[in-house]
Amino acid sequence: xxxxxxxxxxxxxxxxxxxxxxxxxxxxxxxxxxxxxxxxxxxxxxxxxxxxxxxxxxxxxxxxxxxxxxxxxxxxxxxxxxxxxxxxxxxxxxxxxxxxxxxxxxxxxxxxxxxxxxxxxxxx
Numbered sequence: 114x115x116x117x118x119x120x121x122x123x124x125x126x127x128x129x130x131x132x133x134x135x136x137x138x139x140x141x142x143x144x145x146x147x148x149x150x151x152x153x154x155x156x157x158x159x160x161x162x163x164x165x166x167x168x169x170x171x172x173x174x175x176x177x178x179x180x181x182x183x184x185x186x187x188x189x190x191x192x193x194x195x196x197x198x199x200x201x202x203x204x205x206x207x208x209x210x211x212x213x214x215x216x217x218x219x220x221x222x223x224x225x226x227x228x229x230x231x232x233x234x235x236x237x
Contacts, residue, residue: 115137115139116136116137117141118131118135118137118141121145122140122143123144123145123146123149128142128145128156129156140156148199148202149199166230167231170230173196176193177223177224180192180193186219186220187219189220190219194214206230214226
């Protein structure tokens with residue numbers, strides 16, 4: 114009977130090592146890929162490098178746009194507060210900046226904060 118690994122799979126190296134050590138037929142990536150959709154490519158060997166700062170900010174911007182389209186901006190502003198740490202922690206931002214995103218009142222405020230981060234991404 115095939116075994117599928119699940120739970121806590123958010124790190125490429127640890128995921129591959131767990132599969133190798135257990136001989137599992139597959140790995141299920143769920144919450145571990147939240148904010149890190151590049152994990153699928155990395156585990157499959159299709160991507161060697163972690164996402165760039167620009168990719169992370171771009172992906173978060175895309176998520177904000179889709180949530181706004183689907184939920185409307187007011188509802189999306191509240192809903193997305195959970196998403197921000199998943200993406201922004203990868204950018205190694207300071208705690209006050211992370212908190213500012215989570216306490217944001219509007220999508221426009223978040224877009225403004227993201228725009229302020231963009232010049233930093235070019236310097237990285």
